[in-house]
Amino acid sequence: MQTPEQQPKPVQQVTRQAPAAPNLAAVVTASEIEGVRSKIRPCWNFPAGVKDQAGLIVTLVVQMNQDGTPVKADLKEPGRYNNDPTYRAAADAAHRAIMNPRCQPWPLSAEKFNNWRTITFNFDPRDY
Numbered sequence: 001m002q003t004p005e006q007q008p009k010p011v012q013q014v015t016r017q018a019p020a021a022p023n024l025a026a027v028v029t030a031s032e033i034e035g036v037r038s039k040i041r042p043c044w045n046f047p048a049g050v051k052d053q054a055g056l057i058v059t060l061v062v063q064m065n066q067d068g069t070p071v072k073a074d075l076k077e078p079g080r081y082n083n084d085p086t087y088r089a090a091a092d093a094a095h096r097a098i099m100n101p102r103c104q105p106w107p108l109s110a111e112k113f114n115n116w117r118t119i120t121f122n123f124d125p126r127d128y
Helices: 030-043 078-083 085-099 110-116
Strands: 058-064 070-075 118-123
Touching: 030 085, 058 085, 070 078, 070 085, 078 085, 085 118
Parallel strands: none
Antiparallel strands: 058 070, 058 118
């Protein structure tokens, strides 16, 4: 879910984020959002053998370069990362997907950089 710190403009609330959905709805088009998802999707390999995937939504806050490449990605729940090995495996997979050069640059408009310099991603294994 979006919080005021992450998304300053009001956006329509959704009950569940789309696969690897960045919170960009207020500043970019649906086709641009799908373009980012399509770029990252091949790089995200969820850990095999995990039975309860429902609670494994990983949220990463990504700092971006103007050329559409990520600078860094920070976990929103670092405490859970340190205490839950299954979550840690899912979070590591999400981080690798974000930072994988094979899945960059992301197709975002340089003119809108001030609006997407920080992107919040929700990786939900139920969508894969």
